[in-house]
Amino acid sequence: MAVDVERADSGRDVPLAVTLEAAGTRTVLQLPVGVESAELTVDVPEPKLWWPTGYGEPALYAVHVQLHADGVQPTLDTWSKRLGFRTVELDTRRDEVGHAFTFVINGRRIFVKGANWI
Incomplete structure (x- = not known):
């Protein structure tokens, strides 16, 4: 995660x-004066995957980001969300009627209900 x-x-x-x-992992990045951008990463080994309704549990992870001046309190800003890990592919291979249009989530072909606009 980055x-x-x-x-x-x-x-x-x-x-x-x-x-x-x-x-369950905490990482701190120091951004010194003069440095305008950086990337902060956390390794999530073997995360439980998020699945759509009807295909499995939608595993979600709490993510919290905090910004501090001088690396101490008080907190200047925070951002918190619950995020899921998954892979998404769109299979458009040629088939017997033209081209497939199948979503593949975490390696599994999924029937998506409703409309899909790409």
Whole structure:
């Protein structure tokens, strides 16, 4: 999992610290004065996969990102979401009637109900 950090106040002389917590792992990135962007990553080994309704459990992970000035409290900003891990492919191989139009989620062919607009 990766978080891209872009500093909007490039003229400020304040070092920042970004904390990423996900799947039981906590990582801190120091963003010194003069550095405008960076990437913060957390490895989630063998995550449980998110599945659509009717195909399995929608495993979700809590993700929290915090921004601190000088790497200490108080927190300047926070972002929290629940995210799922999955692979999505669209199979459009030639078939007996033209071309397939099948979604493949986590390696499994899925019948998607409703409309699909690409």
